[in-house]
Amino acid sequence: MRLVFMLFPGITALDVVGPYEVLARLPGAEVVFAGLTRGEARTDNGCLGLMADAALEEALAADLLLVPGGFGTRALERDARVLDWVRAIDAGTQVTASVCTGALVLGAAGLLRGRRANTHWAVRERLAEYGVSPVAERVVRDGKYATAAGVSAGIDLALALAEELAGRAVAQAIQLGIEYDPAPHLDAGDPLRAPAEIRDAVLARVRGRDAALKLQAG
Amino acid sequence: MRLVFMLFPGITALDVVGPYEVLARLPGAEVVFAGLTRGEARTDNGCLGLMADAALEEALAADLLLVPGGFGTRALERDARVLDWVRAIDAGTQVTASVCTGALVLGAAGLLRGRRANTHWAVRERLAEYGVSPVAERVVRDGKYATAAGVSAGIDLALALAEELAGRAVAQAIQLGIEYDPAPHLDAGDPLRAPAEIRDAVLARVRGRDAALKLQAG
Numbered sequence: 048m049r050l051v052f053m054l055f056p057g058i059t060a061l062d063v064v065g066p067y068e069v070l071a072r073l074p075g076a077e078v079v080f081a082g083l084t085r086g087e088a089r090t091d092n093g094c095l096g097l098m099a100d101a102a103l104e105e106a107l108a109a110d111l112l113l114v115p116g117g118f119g120t121r122a123l124e125r126d127a128r129v130l131d132w133v134r135a136i137d138a139g140t141q142v143t144a145s146v147c148t149g150a151l152v153l154g155a156a157g158l159l160r161g162r163r164a165n166t167h168w169a170v171r172e173r174l175a176e177y178g179v180s181p182v183a184e185r186v187v188r189d190g191k192y193a194t195a196a197g198v199s200a201g202i203d204l205a206l207a208l209a210e211e212l213a214g215r216a217v218a219q220a221i222q223l224g225i226e227y228d229p230a231p232h233l234d235a236g237d238p239l240r241a242p243a244e245i246r247d248a249v250l251a252r253v254r255g256r257d258a259a260l261k262l263q264a265g
Numbered sequence: 266m267r268l269v270f271m272l273f274p275g276i277t278a279l280d281v282v283g284p285y286e287v288l289a290r291l292p293g294a295e296v297v298f299a300g301l302t303r304g305e306a307r308t309d310n311g312c313l314g315l316m317a318d319a320a321l322e323e324a325l326a327a328d329l330l331l332v333p334g335g336f337g338t339r340a341l342e343r344d345a346r347v348l349d350w351v352r353a354i355d356a357g358t359q360v361t362a363s364v365c366t367g368a369l370v371l372g373a374a375g376l377l378r379g380r381r382a383n384t385h386w387a388v389r390e391r392l393a394e395y396g397v398s399p400v401a402e403r404v405v406r407d408g409k410y411a412t413a414a415g416v417s418a419g420i421d422l423a424l425a426l427a428e429e430l431a432g433r434a435v436a437q438a439i440q441l442g443i444e445y446d447p448a449p450h451l452d453a454g455d456p457l458r459a460p461a462e463i464r465d466a467v468l469a470r471v472r473g474r475d476a477a478l479k480l481q482a483g
Contacts, residue, residue: 061286061443064313068279068416071312078312087316094289094296095282098305098314147444168444185448197444198286202417206449219453219463224471225279226365226386226415228454229447230403231424235437236446245437253442 048075048212051109051136053149054082054099055129057091057119061198062146064097066113069205072221073213081106083129091117103132111208112140115201116147116167121260124155134158142208144193146201153192154179162189167197168238169253199236202227266293266430269327269354271367272300272317273347275309275337279416280364282315284331287423290439291431299324301347309335321350329426330358333419334365334385339478342373352376360426362411364419371410372397380407385415386456387471417454420445 050070052063063080071078082088082099089096114133123129133156137143145153150166153159154177163180165171165187174181186204187194195204206227210218222228235241241249268288270281281298289296300306300317307314332351341347351374355361363371368384371377372395381398383389383405392399404422405412413422424445428436440446453459459467 059286060282064278064282067313068277071310078310080313092289092296095285095298096316096318098316100314185446197442199420199443199445199447203448203450206451210451215451216460216463219451219459220467222449222451222453223456223459223463223467224415225417226454227417227449228403228458229417229449230421231440231445231447232421233424233428233433233437233440235440236444238441240446241437241441242434245434245441249438249441 048073048110049077049079049108050111050113051079051081051106053112053114054080054088054097055119055123056083056088057117057122058088058097058115059117059147059198060090060095060097062115062117062149062201063113065199065202066144066146066205068225069202069209069221070111072224073209074217079106091119103129107136109136109140111142111144112136114145114149114152116145116149116198118256118260120148120152121257122264123152125264130156140191142191142193142212144195144204144208146195146204147197150174150179150194151177153194159192162192163187164189164192164194165196166194167253169250170257266291266328267295267297267326268329268331269297269299269324271330271332272298272306272315273337273341274301274306275335275340276306276315276333277335277365277416278308278313278315280333280335280367280419281331283417283420284362284364284423286443287420287427287439288329290442291427292435297324309337321347325354327354327358329360329362329430330354332363332367332370334363334367334416336474336478338366338370339475340482341370343482348374358409360409360411360430362413362422362426364413364422365415368392368397368412369395371412377410380410381405382407382410382412383414384412385471387468388475
């Protein structure tokens with residue numbers, strides 16, 4: 048079972064590390080982190096480097112592809128090399144997955160046209176730009192495509208995939224191994240339950256930064 | 266607000282990336298990843314490299330120190346250089362935190378003697394080796410020390426610290442930004458609720474690997 052996790056500049060680290068921490072524990076998993084270049088990809092805030100052991104073209108075969116999100120996906124949506132690679136590797140996958148704005152990369156590659164999918168709540172309406180039906184569910188499955196909501200939702204997506212790929216007992220053992228019994232002490236993780244002023248502030252910040260990146264991407 | 270996240274060979278990536286993803290969003294946060302050496306630290310399964318931008322001795326001042334876990338902590342517990350560094354940086358922190366077996370490093374440094382703390386459930390009884398009272402709670406606070414249960418518990422710990430350090434509205438905005446509204450479809454994340462045979466299998470695997478590493482550490 049070969050798992051390819053995409054890396055790129057401007058990634059949100061938890062988008063990829065959450066699913067990796069679950070799926071790398073599958074029996075027989077062979078994990079490859081593939082980046083635009085080999086070497087370090089810095090996160091969206093510049094604070095952390097994640098190492099790509101392969102360049103995209105060195106990872107062309109996968110049973111499972113996961114495309115994470117982060118503000119860096121705005122540039123990827125216009126990057127023909129990236130979209131060609133995504134289409135090429137997707138042709139051989141059993142499951143193609145995304146977390147957060149990774150869904151917009153799958154969308155830009157044309158893979159989700161006519162399908163249901165989700166992404167980060169603050170940019171969910173952008174899925175329609177690629178002919179995708181936005182669905183406000185934490186994990187959305189349509190055919191072999193599995194798309195998660197924002198950032199931390201990748202852990203829930205990966206646990207569901209773990210059960211699908213290796214059975215319930217394996218998924219339970221992984222959940223227990225990472226002690227995934229979440230208990231946030233606040234209840235603001237969903238835009239429908241967060242205080243309105245908090246939701247509006249986060250929305251304005253995300254859309255402002257995304258709009259600036261869209262201008263840069265040209 | 267200077268946040269130092271420790272890296273080391275054999276780290277569990279989610280232990281550090283979960284809290285980082287929350288705490289790096291604090292207003293004014295200055296984030297430093299500090300490793301045994303500058304450069305790449307590979308995870309416990311060897312699959313992922315995380316970049317340390319500083320060596321330990323280059324990060325001696327922090328408002329918040331976070332020591333993550335992973336099988337690699339077994340060697341750190343005997344590493345005088347690491348323990349000296351932990352004690353030195355702890356002397357100036359407002360909060361010293363750990364995730365998973367990071368608590369055993371704080372324990373080995375003598376910082377938790379006589380205190381309550383938690384770590385990964387499968388090695389919880391080891392806290393007593395360092396004069397620490399094991400507590401089976403997801404996040405344990407004793408004075409300025411905040412210790413989380415295994416791996417994914419670091420996200421809950423960080424959300425609690427975010428509220429403490431920057432107030433409820435900031436913590437809510439961070440929770441919404443990372444869409445932290447967890448919804449695992451299985452309920453095996455706690456050893457008291459996981460099926461007994463799953464619990465026994467995970468326990469045997471963790472203890473077996475830890476015992477081998479203890480032998481190696483001498």
